[in-house]
Amino acid sequence: MADIKRLVVGISGASCANLAVLLLETMRNMPGWETHLVMTGGAKRTIEHETELTFDQVRSLAHSSYPVEDVGASIASGTYVTAGMVVVPCSMKTLAGISHGYSDNLLLRAADVTLKEHRKLVLAVRETPLNLIHLNNMVRLAGLGVVIMPPVLTFYNHPKNIEDLQQHIVGKILHEFGIEAPCFKRWSGEMRSGR
Numbered sequence: 001m002a003d004i005k006r007l008v009v010g011i012s013g014a015s016c017a018n019l020a021v022l023l024l025e026t027m028r029n030m031p032g033w034e035t036h037l038v039m040t041g042g043a044k045r046t047i048e049h050e051t052e053l054t055f056d057q058v059r060s061l062a063h064s065s066y067p068v069e070d071v072g073a074s075i076a077s078g079t080y081v082t083a084g085m086v087v088v089p090c091s092m093k094t095l096a097g098i099s100h101g102y103s104d105n106l107l108l109r110a111a112d113v114t115l116k117e118h119r120k121l122v123l124a125v126r127e128t129p130l131n132l133i134h135l136n137n138m139v140r141l142a143g144l145g146v147v148i149m150p151p152v153l154t155f156y157n158h159p160k161n162i163e164d165l166q167q168h169i170v171g172k173i174l175h176e177f178g179i180e181a182p183c184f185k186r187w188s189g190e191m192r193s194g195r
Helices: 017-028 041-050 055-059 092-099 106-116 132-142 162-175
Strands: 005-011 033-039 064-066 084-090 120-125
Touching: 005 017, 005 106, 017 033, 017 041, 017 055, 017 084, 017 162, 033 041, 033 055, 033 106, 041 055, 084 092, 084 106, 092 106, 092 120, 092 132, 106 120, 120 132, 120 162
Parallel strands: 005 033, 005 084, 033 064, 084 120
Antiparallel strands: none
8 A cells, every 4th residue: 555646636617627537537547546536516517517427427537535525534634645636627716715725625625735745736727818816826826836737738749639639638737746648649859741
């Protein structure tokens, strides 16, 4: 058990729930890793609107999952060792809660613990356009070492479909934790001929 690494995954109510699903599916096949999942009420609505999965089906993709109200869960304590946390997607409400230490649910508390224990925290913030409040919250957290990673489209890897775009974003997120996603295509520095 000492060799198992734990990644806390938070899902909030912003659009792009499919990225969280893909991340959890990818992590199921990563030897030596466990995912510990917490989802907000908004995440439930978004999951059921944007994906073909139910809330419970998404919960079953994680090794462990916790109710958002359970602020006494293991992931709420700094003594519960994890490799860090990703919130994907991260709504502006969740961003604001993390930025201001407003830990009134387990997702926010787990993020706060990640910060206080100096562990990696990645936020796949999802909103457009951004107002000054959003930007100030991101700047505040970036100053604390949080990785702000909006799910921005990439085309240098010549995606063939939406799944390719999603896999690239999930690959970039997992790279932050030293995890090599199997479908992640890195930039090789080579241009296609005829350009």
